[in-house]
Amino acid sequence: MSSRRDFIQKLSFGFGLTAISDLTFRPDNPPAFRPADKQLRVALMGLGGYANIVAKAMQDCKMATIAGIVSGTPSKIETWKQKYNIPDKNIYNYETVGELKNNPDIDLVYITTPNSLHHKHVLQIAAAGKNVLCEKPVADNAKQAREMIAACKKANVRFYIGYRLHFEPHTKEVIRMREAGEFGKIMHVNNYMGFKIGDPTQWRLKKALAGGGALMDVGVYSLNGARYATGEEPVWVTAQETKTDPVKFAEVDETILFQLGFPSGAIANCGCTYNFNNTERLYINGDKGFAELSPAFGYGPIKGRTHLGPLNQPVVMHQTLQMDGIADIILNNKPDPHVTGEEGLKDMIVIDAIYESIRKGGAKIFINK
Known part of the structure; x- marks a missing residue:
């Protein structure tokens, strides 16, 4: 790719x-x-x-x-x-x-x-x-x-x-299992998303249009996934950036690793990159069970398993489910599955803290809501 x-x-x-x-x-x-x-x-x-x-x-x-x-x-x-x-x-x-x-x-x-x-x-x-x-x-x-x-x-x-992904069947099942306590107490989350970006002239490598690099584009999957994997909001973050091509990535970040701490004591190790492929995984480890989605964040098909066996949810184009889901929310006042503007704000608060940690050499940043 x-x-x-x-x-x-x-x-x-x-x-x-x-x-x-x-x-x-x-x-x-x-x-x-x-x-x-x-x-x-x-x-x-x-x-x-x-x-x-x-x-x-x-x-x-x-x-x-x-x-x-x-x-x-x-x-x-x-x-x-x-x-x-x-x-x-x-x-x-x-x-x-x-x-x-x-x-x-x-x-x-x-x-x-x-x-x-x-x-x-x-x-x-x-x-x-x-x-x-x-x-x-x-x-x-x-x-x-x-x-x-x-x-x-x-x-x-x-x-x-x-x-x-909040409308995607495999992801919804993992969230349901977590909410039902089937994984027990969530101890650790491990999420990664990335790919090797091509054309060096594209808008995603221009900060004025992209706002940032891998973190803004695909890191939000790792971050949002950590939030729905735990059902909590992070209280601190540390982060590190690696840049192997300072010319191509002169304006934006190439690879970022970040760690999140949650009120329950759960820890998430997350990453995002524009430098290599085959990087797409969500793993939840609880004291009673686990869940793994891999691929976890792309357009599909999502695949996964838990301690109870394979996940065999329907394979449907995500955007079809998303648009019908949004319509159902608006037309029929159905419950919102955490896709409002406020949810976007919660991710941006953490992204701001990640960039702050990088600027401060990987310092632990406590997140203010």
Whole structure:
């Protein structure tokens, strides 16, 4: 795999062949949507590689449908318009996106633009009065995440983060087992995610667009996985960075290892990298049992086992489950499986602390919420 694009395409293609927080709105004054036909009408903002994966997955959705697009690349618009039968009135660019407020045919905008644009775009969509689903990481830092949450609350719209694994059956089963006490007291978590990044000119290696490197892109999987593996929020972190190619990774981090401490005494050893492949694992060790997912974080198929035997949950394209799940939450007020903007903020608080630890030579940083 020579680039993250190859990584994404390979995983999604192979998969396709086989196949804390309260909500950020006031329950007595929910945002407007059309529940009659039980279809959440979604506009995709940013028509890059991941948006194509989401769009493909949404063809199998029962409760969510592609209703519009927002793109800064005119050459992409005609293809998307024809492929997904999108009317002209539901097509926007980054200059006209504010006009969404006058369009009752779009309920939610899914933002899949580069990381450092998330803050600006979430504020724009909130100002337009539309519900927001934003890819992770939610922002460049916790300060921005708090501003995004505040903007959505002020606009009375719902704000979610693209934590697709919270809808994925193997991951959900591991969380269920942990919540049921089947692993006993969680003692240790070991999580890794990474790949060898290719094209040195891509936006993921430019801090102005990516916000950071491996930690922001794939480290969030290791971090979020440690949080749902323990069901706790870390209270301290230590971290170390390794950089073997200071030219290619001049602006962003290449490989980061970090350790998390939790109130119960559980410890997590986590890592993320842009320098090597075959790095995708979640391992939970409790005093009564264990769980292992490997692959654990990619687009699938997720595979796993526990002390009770193999996990044989259904293999379904993650984004299909995610989009139907978000629709079910909004249209039917179903419980949120920890995918709100506040969940994104919790990850950003820890990411800020990880970077602080690295700046301070690996010092233990106590995390302030």
